[in-house]
Amino acid sequence: MSTLSRRDALQMAAAGAALAATVASPAGAAAPSAPTGNSFTAVREPTPLPFKPDALKGLSEKLIKSHWENNYVGAVKALNVVRGKLAQAMADPDLPAYLYGGLKREQLMRSGSVVYHDLYFGNLGGNGQADAATRTQLSKHFGTFDAWESEFRRVGNALAGGTGWVVLAWNPALKTLENNWLLDHTNGVTGSTPILVMDLYEHAFHMDYGSAAAKYIDAFMANVNWETVAARLKTVAA
Amino acid sequence: MSTLSRRDALQMAAAGAALAATVASPAGAAAPSAPTGNSFTAVREPTPLPFKPDALKGLSEKLIKSHWENNYVGAVKALNVVRGKLAQAMADPDLPAYLYGGLKREQLMRSGSVVYHDLYFGNLGGNGQADAATRTQLSKHFGTFDAWESEFRRVGNALAGGTGWVVLAWNPALKTLENNWLLDHTNGVTGSTPILVMDLYEHAFHMDYGSAAAKYIDAFMANVNWETVAARLKTVAA
Amino acid sequence: MSTLSRRDALQMAAAGAALAATVASPAGAAAPSAPTGNSFTAVREPTPLPFKPDALKGLSEKLIKSHWENNYVGAVKALNVVRGKLAQAMADPDLPAYLYGGLKREQLMRSGSVVYHDLYFGNLGGNGQADAATRTQLSKHFGTFDAWESEFRRVGNALAGGTGWVVLAWNPALKTLENNWLLDHTNGVTGSTPILVMDLYEHAFHMDYGSAAAKYIDAFMANVNWETVAARLKTVAA
Amino acid sequence: MSTLSRRDALQMAAAGAALAATVASPAGAAAPSAPTGNSFTAVREPTPLPFKPDALKGLSEKLIKSHWENNYVGAVKALNVVRGKLAQAMADPDLPAYLYGGLKREQLMRSGSVVYHDLYFGNLGGNGQADAATRTQLSKHFGTFDAWESEFRRVGNALAGGTGWVVLAWNPALKTLENNWLLDHTNGVTGSTPILVMDLYEHAFHMDYGSAAAKYIDAFMANVNWETVAARLKTVAA
Structure with missing residues (x-):
């Protein structure tokens, strides 16, 4: 699988150059320079896949490779391009604020995609069996482990036919473990620590399951790496 | 200022009772019980205001009281109601998943409002003067302190005339301090730690400034409690 | 392909009954009745497919059947359920307005899906060759026919990897034919007349093309029924 | 009240020039030209206000002038700027599609604001008394006129504390008159004909009513120009 290619790097440089032209100062005037932090x-x-793409039960190598190479790596590349655009746009004091906001929305969208995908692939590759300590901890917050799983799956089914993420997260402000319904990459709970992340964009399953999202959720659950989940849980005060 | 009133509590109880009726089982059938975690x-x-409502420069007591009493406390109450609705809805196995998703969206919306408002009021009440260490830290990530402030304000102006939040946050996945453009309470960066939060919903300023969002941003910046900001920064690896 | 089944009808009736229980009046009190208009x-x-599901070039029978049976018919059913829920909710004067709003959002989402899908299937099944009059009319508004097609495709590519619709529409308020970028079923231009509609939800192509949205767009364009497009154009003052 | 000022025109021209620089072709290469339709x-x-700004009952001249001058005229100006940006961006074949999509989203946002505001101001300035024929027509679709008004107001209250539009519209695809809940300017029902439009962005009322949206809705209803509503209704097959 690919990382950033030379062609990508050239495109990013070209984008920068083109934008620099935009902000070329008229003779004698000092233009602000682009931020450098x-x-x-x-x-x-991109983070490499933490498992072999043919290693999952019920999720095909073709699907996983397409998901990682196109959707995830595409988001990484786009985020890098958007950062460059933001730097150049900040150097243009005349750009209307709402157009700057449009770029910031793209940044939010792409960075959300990068971060959620990292977490998603990071919590796959396991045997789907939660350890006793994790089951106990989820029971504490949801009544029973089954009550947690039941809601997690239901939120997944609620997003079927569209996009989004289901994220089990620790919300320190509310002192609860929660299953979050997130409609797209821009949705999130700032301040929450993600524990288990499930992708419900159709590119996560349509190639293998068509519109049968519930079967994809079964497959996802069977491949959860609960060691990763347990490790993430240890970092919070849940 | 009020906390949850007896009337609110009765309303919540009544809502629960009405919903219980929804899931009353037909004679002899065992209905699932509501989750209890x-x-x-x-x-x-609600968290009390950490400063007197008449203490801010350029933000009127009337505005601050209205913001806290109506928008913030209203969100707290709504979040409590929504939690009860979710518990009852989980006990109904026949509820279509997309209707459950609608309730989860409300939960995301209300919990976002609660958490962002807590942070917002929590970082007001100061003198607007950032200490040297904080300025240095922001310079490291944005080039200069002024470059940070310039982007923070621009994102605020980008949201003028509508809704949203500007959030300076530490994104551990990307290892950057970032100014996030967030369109509404559902937007966020799961996993990020919020450092400085500015409200751009029109209820945060319209009563005092009409549509002049830039003047509100001036007033906000003059009242930032940088001690709070510095304390939040100390908790992250920025 | 199916229409509403007896089971669906029973589910809708059951949903109504359960909701009726919600609004059962206390002894002696007159509860508002549900609206009846x-x-x-x-x-x-559901509207039947206007072409045989195996009739399209480059879009498989399996994909088209899945798209129509699951995504489209599913939206029709959901819209009917949501209407019933709204009627019952209106009969409950104590329901918080924001929860009513959640149901109205579902109505917007489902009715958008129904209407856009009707238009989408309605403008497929042709040979992809625009007639001279239509080409002239699009040239008038976009400079050239190719300029129109170039933007229409670019908007499609902009939505790749997620959701949305590209809609060529007549906007009578602005007196322009426009290609609209619509992120999901809730997006739209009230007052505009849709002329040509392309689905960019991943369920419209992922089964056949994976993440290669550009190839799907080629296939879509090759199957456009321009007679339908021309007929729609005749109804507006473009 | 102002129309586009000379300064606005210069800014638009400057924006065009800056963008032209972006797409300047390297020596010898033929760059695509910007679309010209x-x-x-x-x-x-901007459309002038159809009534004197001090003519409404319960909505102050200051509020109405601010709403028209800042929010509405601002949207008109922004839409013009965005169109120019789109033309230039289409001339750049290397611009990533997702960045083009960002501009199209701005177009959708601004054109929605322009069109809804035109309709909103266009249906104010009346005495709030619906004629018998209109009442009968609404009764046909909602059960009773009061049932219509009750839902229209409830949708308004559902949007309180944020943004959005309540739009009574004729949906020809579903053959219903409907009250639409629209969260922001990007929401809409393509193909529907708007009949009565109420603004729920906080800039429509906060200056006069703070967070008391219900009182604003009272004021709105008292000023509806039902002659305009009746005229719009006559154009549809409701």
Whole structure:
């Protein structure tokens, strides 16, 4: 699977150059320079899949490779491009604020995609069997482990036929473990720590299951890496 | 200012009773019971304002009281009601998943409002002067402190005339401090730690400034409690 | 392909009964009755496919059947259920307004899906060749026919990897033919007349093309029924 | 009240020039030219208020002037700027599609604001008394006129504390008159004909009523121009 190619790098450089032209100052005037901190300049590389793409039960190698290569790596590349655009746009004091906002929305969309996908692939590759300590902890917050799983699955089914993420997260402000319904990459709970992440964009399952999202959810659950989940749970005060 | 009133409590109880009727089982049939963990049963109380409502420069007591009493406390009450609705809905196995999703969206909307408002009021009441260490830290991520402030304000102006939040946050997955453009309470960056939060819903300023959002942003910046900001920054690896 | 089944009808009736229980009046009190006009009671039947599901070039019978049976018919059924829920909810004067709003959002989502899908299937099944009069009319508004097609395709590619609709529509308020970027079923331009509708939800193509949305767009364009498009254009003053 | 000022025109021209620089072709290469049809070049002027700004009962002159001058005229100006940006962006074949999509989203947002505001101001300035024929027509679709008004107001209250539009519209695809809940300017029902439009953005009332949206709705209803509503109804087959 690919990482950023030379062609991508050239495209990003070209985008920068074109934008620089936009903000070329008229003779004698001093134009603001583009911001230089890493909030504008950081370049992200894709995280490799933590398991072999043919290793999952009920999720095909073709699907997993397409998901990782196209949707995830595409988001990483787009995020890098958007950062460059933001830096150049900040150097243009005349750009209407609402157009800057449009770029920031793209940043939110792409960074959400990068972060959720990292977590998603990161919590797959296991045997789907939760350990006793994790079951106990989820019971504490949801009544029973089955009550947790039942709601987690129902939120997944609620997103079927569209997009979104189901995220079990620790919300320190509310002191609850919660299953979040998130409609797209821009949705989220700032301040929450993600524990288990399930992708409900149709690109996560349609190739294998068509519109049968419930069967995909079965497959997802059978491949959860509960060691990763347990490790994430240990970092919070749930 | 009020907390949950007896009338509110009665309304919540009544809502629960009405919903219980919805799921009353036909004679002889065993209906699932509602989940009982704190993800469904937690009741939240509003956090008092951390400053006197007449203490801010350029933001009127009337505005601040209205914002806290109506928008914030209203969100707290709504979140409590929604939790009860979710518990009852989970006990109804025949409810279509998309209707459950509608309730989860309300939960996301209300909990976002509660959490962002807590952070917002929590970082007001100061003198607007950032300390040297904080300025240095922001410079590291944005090039200069002014570059940070310039983008923070621009994102605020981008949301003028509508809704949303500007949130300076530490994104541990991307290892950057970032100013997030968030369109409404459902938007967020799961996993990020919020450092400084500015409300751009029109109820945060219209009563005092009409549509002049830029003047409200000036007033907000003059009242930032940088001690709170510095304390939040200390908890992250930025 | 199916229409509303007896089981669906029973489910709808059951949903109504359960909701009726919700609003049962306390002894002696007169509860409001549910609204009875067709805005609340209309029941919609799915429109049959206007072409054989195996008749399209480059879009498989399996995909088209899944799209029509699951996504479209599912939306029709959901819309009927939501209408019943709205009628019952209107009869409950104590329901918080924001929960009513949640149901109205579902109505918007489902009715958008029904209407856009009707238009989408309605403008497929042709040979992809626009007639001279239509080409001239699009040239008038976009400069050239190719300029129109180029933007229409680009908007499609912009939605790749997620959801949405590309809609060529006549906007009488602005007196322009426009290609609209619509993120999901809730997006739209009230008052505009749709002329050509392309689905970019991943369920419209992922089974056949994976993430290669551009190839799907090629296939869509090759199957456009321009006679339908021309007929729609004749109804407007473009 | 202002129309587009000379300064606005200069800004638009400057924006065009800056963008032209972006797409300047390297020596010898032929760059695509910007589209020239009116979908890209149309310039919109604001519609004057159809009543004196001090003529409404319970809605202050200050509020109405601010609403028209800032929110509405601002949207008209922004739409014109966005059109120019789209034309230039279409001339750049290397622009990533998702960034083009970001501009199209801005177009949808601004054109929605323009069209809804035109309709909103257009249906104010009356005495709030619906004629018998209109009452009969609404009764046909909602059970009774009061049932219509009750839902229209409830949808308004559902949007309180945020943004959105309540739109009574004729949906020819579903053959119903419906009250639509629309969360922001991007929401809508393509193909529907708007009959009565109520603004629930907080800038429509906060200056006069703070968070008391229900009182604003009373004021709105008292000023509806039902002659306009009746005229719009006559154009549809409701």
